[in-house]
Amino acid sequence: MSYTEATLQLLSPEGRLVESDASAEYLPLIQQLTDQQLREFHRVMVVTRAFDVEATNLQRQGQMGLWVPSMGQEAAQVGSGFAARPQDHVFPAYREHAIAHIRGVDYVDIVRMLRGLTHGGWDPREKNNFHIYTLVIGSQSLHATGYAMGIQLDGDTNTGDPERDRAVIVYFGDGATSQGDVSEALVFAASYQTPEVFFLQNNQWAISVPVSTQSRTPLYLRPSGFGIPGIQIDGNDVLISYAATRKAMDEARSGQGPRFIEALTYRIGAHTSSDDPTKYRTQEELEHWMALDPITRFASYLRGRGEGEEFFRDVDAEAADTASDVRRRTLELGIPPVENMFDNVYSEPHPLMQQQKQWLADYEASFDAEGAAE
Amino acid sequence: MSELQSMPMAKALNAGLRKALADDPKVLLMGEDIGPLGGVFRVTEGLQAEFGKQRVMDTPLAESGIVGTAIGLALAGYRPVCEIQFDGFIYPGFDQITSQLAKLTNRHDGTITMPVVIRVPYGGHIGAVEHHQESPEAYFAHTAGLRSVSPSTPHDAYWMIQEAIASNDPVMFFEPKSRYWPKGDVDLSESGRPLHSSRVVREGTEVTLLGHGAMLSVLLQAAEIAAAEGTSIEVIDLRSISPIDYDPILASVRKTGRLVLAQEAPGFVSVGSEIAATVTEKAFYSLEAPVIRVAGFDTPFPPAKLETVYLPDADRVLDAVDRALAY
Numbered sequence: 001m002s003y004t005e006a007t008l009q010l011l012s013p014e015g016r017l018v019e020s021d022a023s024a025e026y027l028p029l030i031q032q033l034t035d036q037q038l039r040e041f042h043r044v045m046v047v048t049r050a051f052d053v054e055a056t057n058l059q060r061q062g063q064m065g066l067w068v069p070s071m072g073q074e075a076a077q078v079g080s081g082f083a084a085r086p087q088d089h090v091f092p093a094y095r096e097h098a099i100a101h102i103r104g105v106d107y108v109d110i111v112r113m114l115r116g117l118t119h120g121g122w123d124p125r126e127k128n129n130f131h132i133y134t135l136v137i138g139s140q141s142l143h144a145t146g147y148a149m150g151i152q153l154d155g156d157t158n159t160g161d162p163e164r165d166r167a168v169i170v171y172f173g174d175g176a177t178s179q180g181d182v183s184e185a186l187v188f189a190a191s192y193q194t195p196e197v198f199f200l201q202n203n204q205w206a207i208s209v210p211v212s213t214q215s216r217t218p219l220y221l222r223p224s225g226f227g228i229p230g231i232q233i234d235g236n237d238v239l240i241s242y243a244a245t246r247k248a249m250d251e252a253r254s255g256q257g258p259r260f261i262e263a264l265t266y267r268i269g270a271h272t273s274s275d276d277p278t279k280y281r282t283q284e285e286l287e288h289w290m291a292l293d294p295i296t297r298f299a300s301y302l303r304g305r306g307e308g309e310e311f312f313r314d315v316d317a318e319a320a321d322t323a324s325d326v327r328r329r330t331l332e333l334g335i336p337p338v339e340n341m342f343d344n345v346y347s348e349p350h351p352l353m354q355q356q357k358q359w360l361a362d363y364e365a366s367f368d369a370e371g372a373a374e
Numbered sequence: 375m376s377e378l379q380s381m382p383m384a385k386a387l388n389a390g391l392r393k394a395l396a397d398d399p400k401v402l403l404m405g406e407d408i409g410p411l412g413g414v415f416r417v418t419e420g421l422q423a424e425f426g427k428q429r430v431m432d433t434p435l436a437e438s439g440i441v442g443t444a445i446g447l448a449l450a451g452y453r454p455v456c457e458i459q460f461d462g463f464i465y466p467g468f469d470q471i472t473s474q475l476a477k478l479t480n481r482h483d484g485t486i487t488m489p490v491v492i493r494v495p496y497g498g499h500i501g502a503v504e505h506h507q508e509s510p511e512a513y514f515a516h517t518a519g520l521r522s523v524s525p526s527t528p529h530d531a532y533w534m535i536q537e538a539i540a541s542n543d544p545v546m547f548f549e550p551k552s553r554y555w556p557k558g559d560v561d562l563s564e565s566g567r568p569l570h571s572s573r574v575v576r577e578g579t580e581v582t583l584l585g586h587g588a589m590l591s592v593l594l595q596a597a598e599i600a601a602a603e604g605t606s607i608e609v610i611d612l613r614s615i616s617p618i619d620y621d622p623i624l625a626s627v628r629k630t631g632r633l634v635l636a637q638e639a640p641g642f643v644s645v646g647s648e649i650a651a652t653v654t655e656k657a658f659y660s661l662e663a664p665v666i667r668v669a670g671f672d673t674p675f676p677p678a679k680l681e682t683v684y685l686p687d688a689d690r691v692l693d694a695v696d697r698a699l700a701y
Contacts, residue, residue: 119480124486150447181470346521347488
């Protein structure tokens with residue numbers, strides 16, 4: 001699905017500000033951004049892409065079982081990621097590397113999960129409420145909705161205190177919209193009028209299946225059937241991603257109920273390192289979307305505003321440094337102690353965990369004893 | 375100071391839930407028809423009127439949604455107690471229970487807790503239509519990260535539901551629905567015991583009978599009949615399906631040398647199978663006979679007019695006792 005007349009956009013593919021009746025209510029939110037904030041948008045997009053390329057290389061070199069590339073989706077992620085406030089809660093799927101970085105997650109913590117060292121990787125409370133990745137498609141939508149119900153029970157919406165009001169943003173993809181859990185989340189969100197933004201990154205493909213198999217209508221129309229307002233934005237335009245999410249989150253925090261944003265974007269890479277996109281999509285389609293690249297577009301905009309080349313060189317250098325730092329620290333990662341298998345299955349003591357942990361320790365020690373006896 | 379009151383299990387659960395709601399403002403009840411109706415079995419009767427719609431929530435009709443949002447509420451610091459309307463309706467929520475609820479503490483490397491209780495009315499004897507009389511406990515006992523319990527008396531139901539709510543791990547709370555109505559003494563001053571403890575309910579010397587939930591009344595009836603025929607039977611209420619409290623079971627088997635397990639659930643790959651294997655491993659030299667299972671047949675739960683044939687009764691239990699004694 002390409003852009004339609006309904007697709008909100010603030011930056012044309014050439015990087016020029018689009019002024020239209022539709023964009024008028026979003027432009028003021030952009031005009032409030034400082035030069036430093038705009039530079040930060042560019043920096044996070046570029047550094048995350050360098051990380052993503054390095055992680056892809058590490059996987060190809062056998063250093064990770066799997067990689068989930070984010071290339072092409074940086075604008076959707078960075079714009080919406082900066083629109084959430086520190087007290088908000090973010091529930092990602094598993095491709096939201098740029099947002100993870102914005103909320104304070106170390107890129108290497110994402111690597112740890114895909115290298116097979118942990119199923120999670122971080123404590124959300126220590127990472128500005130960025131929750132851990134969820135691999136079962138769409139499951140996190142219900143957790144996000146439940147969390148938003150909790151915010152309501154806490155009385156933390158529409159308090160008049162912008163530091164206290166909170167909301168939730170949940171990320172999912174076009175494939176997830178077919179999952180029952182996403183529909184159930186929309187039902188619960190509408191019923192309880194939760195402070196929540198559903199952020200759909202429609203990257204056109206659910207592994208090898210096109211979005212036309214998931215839905216015969218534009219996906220931004222689907223929430224209206226649940227009683228939730230939905231909009232469609234150009235997901236490769238970081239400015240509309242920021243402004244639309246900012247507005248939706250402000251509305252959610254002020255008690256106006258849930259909102260739904262469909263960001264049209266494209267997965268330039270494979271779904272994961274395990275599939276080959278040339279088997280299911282055309283070179284023409286790929287080239288069409290590469291011409292709409294979010295980083296090139298935003299860099300053109302910044303240059304048009306007079307940003308100097310030194311800034312771009314500095315960001316590129318930082319990106320290269322980040323990539324080599326991730327590589328170095330990835331190769332230094334140790335294997336977790338086997339006790340970890342048993343220690344965190346339950347919060348409270350459990351006889352099977354205690355017995356099996358002890359059995360394994362005795363079993364392994366028996367080899368040491370045999371070795372010593374020889 | 376004991377405060378004995380005679381009440382049915384449904385009322386005892388209601389009293390336990392009321393106490394949990396009153397004691398901890400983070401406790402929430404959620405489920406289908408649990409508000410003004412009080413649940414299809416009236417277990418939550420009056421609780422919404424007392425604690426409000428925010429704490430006793432009638433949810434949309436979606437089991438995955440109930441469990442999935444309960445997980446989010448637990449992440450937000452609440453202690454949700456979900457009611458699944460009937461045993462056979464739990465499967466739409468199975469993915470959220472087994473892939474999410476059960477694994478989230480582990481996935482977070484132990485940095486979060488998941489204090490969620492899933493109440494499940496289960497089992498037969500009520501003459502209901504398909505999907506309303508099943509015993510699905512083995513699916514959940516098989517899943518790491520969950521705890522599973524089932525009371526057999528009103529008194530146990532009263533304190534066990536409170537202990538389940540107090541647990542920082544997710545607890546599957548299986549309520550034997552045919553036992554909702556018979557009355558028993560409940561000590562409302564009971565302050566709680568370890569949730570995962572089995573209990574010897576009748577002492578005997580020749581055969582040990584073990585079961586949980588509604589099966590207990592069948593086992594006690596069988597023990598009475600056997601006593602009249604001169605056979606001394608010990609009866610143990612399992613109470614906890616996962617983890618299993620083996621010490622009283624092994625102590626009893628070492629005394630009697632014979633163990634008969636009874637359950638409404640199908641026998642194949644069941645809780646009874648697991649206990650039979652473990653008892654054989656741990657008390658092999660004490661056994662005078664193989665451990666014998668009496669279970670529902672490995673068929674779908676039959677239409678209601680056949681349920682008395684499907685469900686183990688005292689005669690089938692005593693047939694197994696005779697076989698055990700014949701070795």
